Amino acid sequence: MENKLNIIGIAGSLRKNSFNKMLLNELFSVAGENWNSQVSGIADIPLYNADVEAIGIPESVTLLGEKISNADGLIIVTPEYNYSIPGVLKNAIDWLSRLKTAPLKNKPVGILGASMSLTGTVRSQSHLRLVAVMTEMLIMNKPDVYVAQAQNKFTEDGKLNDEKTISVLKKFSDNFTNWVIKIK
Amino acid sequence: MENKLNIIGIAGSLRKNSFNKMLLNELFSVAGENWNSQVSGIADIPLYNADVEAIGIPESVTLLGEKISNADGLIIVTPEYNYSIPGVLKNAIDWLSRLKTAPLKNKPVGILGASMSLTGTVRSQSHLRLVAVMTEMLIMNKPDVYVAQAQNKFTEDGKLNDEKTISVLKKFSDNFTNWVIKIK
Numbered sequence: 001m002e003n004k005l006n007i008i009g010i011a012g013s014l015r016k017n018s019f020n021k022m023l024l025n026e027l028f029s030v031a032g033e034n035w036n037s038q039v040s041g042i043a044d045i046p047l048y049n050a051d052v053e054a055i056g057i058p059e060s061v062t063l064l065g066e067k068i069s070n071a072d073g074l075i076i077v078t079p080e081y082n083y084s085i086p087g088v089l090k091n092a093i094d095w096l097s098r099l100k101t102a103p104l105k106n107k108p109v110g111i112l113g114a115s116m117s118l119t120g121t122v123r124s125q126s127h128l129r130l131v132a133v134m135t136e137m138l139i140m141n142k143p144d145v146y147v148a149q150a151q152n153k154f155t156e157d158g159k160l161n162d163e164k165t166i167s168v169l170k171k172f173s174d175n176f177t178n179w180v181i182k183i184k
Numbered sequence: 185m186e187n188k189l190n191i192i193g194i195a196g197s198l199r200k201n202s203f204n205k206m207l208l209n210e211l212f213s214v215a216g217e218n219w220n221s222q223v224s225g226i227a228d229i230p231l232y233n234a235d236v237e238a239i240g241i242p243e244s245v246t247l248l249g250e251k252i253s254n255a256d257g258l259i260i261v262t263p264e265y266n267y268s269i270p271g272v273l274k275n276a277i278d279w280l281s282r283l284k285t286a287p288l289k290n291k292p293v294g295i296l297g298a299s300m301s302l303t304g305t306v307r308s309q310s311h312l313r314l315v316a317v318m319t320e321m322l323i324m325n326k327p328d329v330y331v332a333q334a335q336n337k338f339t340e341d342g343k344l345n346d347e348k349t350i351s352v353l354k355k356f357s358d359n360f361t362n363w364v365i366k367i368k
Contacts, residue, residue: 014231014234018234049199051198081232082274082319083315083318085269086278087232087272087278090269097266130267134266
């Protein structure tokens with residue numbers, strides 16, 4: 001593809017060997033040449049505090065917002081903590097929603113998630129879709145990607161060894177490419 | 185009452201003049217002599233990271249857990265950020281859920297919320313009730329306290345000037361006293 005899409009990805013887990021970070025890398029690997037893919041961290045986003053905001057938005061938030069604004073699409077991979085969105089991911093979104101540049105607004109977004117449970121982040125993603133309404137993210141509807149029992153689906157070096165999951169990632173990346181182009 | 189209940193309260197907003205902090209103080213004021221009330225902050229709870237947990241739970245988390253374990257009941261007042269639980273509050277709960285002492289498990293909990301919107305944190309509280317299932321908090325069902333348009337219901341020095349809200353806080357504190365005693 002001549003005009004590659006710039007896609008930024010963030011993971012809702014700060015753990016180094018997080019299954020969700022692995023899933024993000026595998027999605028980018030599957031998308032291959034079609035995307036200029038970039039992973040961005042959220043470990044340096046501080047706790048949201050309106051008093052801090054009144055003084056000035058932290059630089060880490062502004063930088064993440066710029067990266068998202070400059071990207072054609074955003075991928076969010078999220079674990080599920082206590083039946084909902086991890087606090088660390090929600091906190092990053094809370095900050096991003098305060099930027100005057102509104103980087104999330106009308107941004108094509110794809111969401112996926114991996115967990116060791118049988119339900120594979122279905123509740124976390126469900127809450128994230130509601131958060132998307134307020135922040136005006138445009139989350140692609142299908143395919144749903146709920147990687148359940150993730151501990152059985154990745155090799156020790158973080159590669160997927162589950163054909164069904166690889167296949168759904170292929171479909172996801174194709175659909176997301178179309179979704180981004182459709183919205184542009 | 186001879187045996188006062190020890191009640192700890194946390195607010196899901198870090199802002200100094202937060203309506204939710206005001207609401208918490210007003211609830212404790214209404215409960216008066218019946219409770220030994222204590223407010224605890226969450227501003228010093230770091231972002232959850234499983235790699236940090238593997239090295240050792242941060243002291244601020246352990247201390248908050250101890251306070252909750254030692255209390256007869258927990259009050260959580262929550263704003264609504266982007267149609268859900270504030271990241272900062274969820275993050276504190278995520279950490280607390282990792283303590284071996286399980287301070288939230290089987291703890292009588294009361295939740296309330298205030299916002300400037302017309303819906304008064306109904307979505308945030310709804311998500312919090314789901315989080316309570318996983319963390320095994322025992323959240324009192326009624327009365328619901330959704331303080332909508334909070335900017336019109338507090339004086340400049342943080343006192344409620346809305347009779348209906350004061351009345352529901354009275355009912356809430358009476359019911360919560362009974363809820364704590366019932367579960368004990």
